[in-house]
Amino acid sequence: MTIEPALAAYEAEGYAYLGRIGDPATMAALGARIDDIMMGAVSYEGLFFQLDTTSGLYEDVEYGKGWQGPSRNYRKVEKLELDPLFRSWIELPLFERVARAVYGSEVSLYRALVFNKAAETGGTYLPWHQDGGAFWGVDRAPRLQIWTALDDTPEDAGCVEVFPGSHLAGLASPIGGVVPKAQLEARRPEQHSVLLPANAGDVYLIHNHVWHRSGRNLTGRPRRAFTACYLDGRARCMRKKRTPREFPRLFTRPP
Numbered sequence: 001m002t003i004e005p006a007l008a009a010y011e012a013e014g015y016a017y018l019g020r021i022g023d024p025a026t027m028a029a030l031g032a033r034i035d036d037i038m039m040g041a042v043s044y045e046g047l048f049f050q051l052d053t054t055s056g057l058y059e060d061v062e063y064g065k066g067w068q069g070p071s072r073n074y075r076k077v078e079k080l081e082l083d084p085l086f087r088s089w090i091e092l093p094l095f096e097r098v099a100r101a102v103y104g105s106e107v108s109l110y111r112a113l114v115f116n117k118a119a120e121t122g123g124t125y126l127p128w129h130q131d132g133g134a135f136w137g138v139d140r141a142p143r144l145q146i147w148t149a150l151d152d153t154p155e156d157a158g159c160v161e162v163f164p165g166s167h168l169a170g171l172a173s174p175i176g177g178v179v180p181k182a183q184l185e186a187r188r189p190e191q192h193s194v195l196l197p198a199n200a201g202d203v204y205l206i207h208n209h210v211w212h213r214s215g216r217n218l219t220g221r222p223r224r225a226f227t228a229c230y231l232d233g234r235a236r237c238m239r240k241k242r243t244p245r246e247f248p249r250l251f252t253r254p255p
């Protein structure tokens with residue numbers, strides 16, 4: 001498969017459709033696995049959980065509580081590289097080609113997680129944000145995320161929405177994360193936005209600095225997406241208050 005056109009679009013626009021990469025059986029297996037993890041039937045030491053709101057309001061998201069018992073209403077589940085099925089998806093040879101084209105020969109993993117908007121609650125509105133800045137605590141900016149729809153994600157399921165080209169101006173604030181109000185008013189992302197509806201198995205490349213957001217899931221069906229953030233293998237964790245993170249090296253198996 002040729003990846004050059006997608007890479008060129010990702011560099012210019014901050015996002016690109018890579019293709020229908022996942023087959024239905026693989027997506028169903030990943031979907032079943034994340035459900036098992038949320039329900040506590042499969043567990044690994046070190047997984048990160050964040051329970052979703054029932055209000056749909058981002059301001060109501062609670063932090064630092066971890067797994068709070070079996071529920072399909074976890075908003076985020078991180079450290080999925082601990083799970084062999086997700087780890088195989090992260091290290092797909094096609095993704096290796098993409099990641100090496102962006103970073104060179106040494107590639108590591110910053111994070112691997114599911115964004116879930118549950119059928120029952122509809123999940124939470126995720127405001128315009130960038131994935132980077134001081135809060136991420138790394139000495140060189142991560143810039144490649146590979147996002148996979150595990151379920152069909154039409155517009156009313158809270159698909160991802162991007163502001164094309166916004167990554168070219170860098171970070172909207174040094175800390176990163178949610179785009180500050182003044183910047184939103186200055187650049188009016190909603191006037192430029194592109195919705196990225198997806199079918200299960202569809203894969204998008206997303207630049208960490210492109211402004212992106214996602215709405216609530218109004219379909220009454222699960223809306224689960226898996227995203228992995230790849231990192232230059234030479235990057236080091238900058239945090240001082242706790243032991244610095246070690247970023248797992250990827251694609252190390254012999255060719």
Ligand SMILES: O=C(O)CCC(=O)C(=O)O
Pocket residue numbers: 115126131145147158159160206212213214225227
């Ligand atoms: O899937 C989503 O709703 C959010 C995706 C996102 O923000 C990301 O991949 O960084």
